[in-house]
């Protein structure tokens with residue numbers, strides 16, 4: 001589904017990703033682990049087209065990645081806190097609305113509102129649709145952000161430390177939700193994590209990055225201590 005092939009990224013004169021190959025198939029939750037600075041976020045940004053790549057290709061379902069092919073979920077949950085939960089989820093559809101409609105998000109068409117409601121139902125928050133987004137807990141807000149990603153109808157979800165700001169119970173819930181959505185909706189989900197135990201419990205596969213190189217790719221419960229042992233200059 002998502003294929004990064006031979007990706008290298010350079011910031012100034014420093015290369016931080018070296019010829020990285022990562023694939024995520026439909027229906028799979030892949031987690032990326034690695035020490036601070038190993039290049040995890042850069043990998044996600046390259047997958048989303050948010051940083052220029054020095055070399056390599058990013059494809060979704062065999063075609064060059066398009067603007068609406070990937071949805072993102074971040075550690076900092078970017079919801080419009082004063083708007084309703086439902087309006088925030090509707091925003092996932094903005095990319096496919098006409099310019100006139102996207103300029104007037106107060107007037108989301110009924111079909112978008114219905115779809116957003118179904119997405120909220122998928123994450124277990126339909127009953128909070130009309131509450132202000134800012135009134136929800138952090139874990140609930142992250143589930144709203146995931147519902148917004150679903151409403152984008154992207155086949156690929158990229159999650160950058162989606163549980164780092166959450167308490168352990170909410171973190172488990174969000175990771176279980178990402179795995180379930182991958183499995184039941186056929187999404188390809190790539191999540192950067194700092195918690196090997198969460199990866200072992202929820203992921204289908206893990207990739208380990210060290211100094212911008214892929215050094216592990218396999219079972220989610222394999223030993224990962226080497227990733228964190230010592231820093232190697234990129």
Ligand SMILES: Nc1ncnc2c1ncn2[C@@H]1O[C@H](COP(=O)(O)OP(=O)(O)OP(=O)(O)O)[C@@H](O)[C@H]1O
Nearest residue numbers: 011012016034035036037038039040041042043234
């Ligand atoms: N915009 C930037 N300009 C220059 N260097 C950058 C930029 N963004 C990241 N870097 C550098 O690239 C390297 C990889 O950073 P990246 O954020 O991808 O790592 P990470 O594994 O996600 O780290 P963390 O776990 O701390 O979030 C680091 O050395 C970082 O300092």
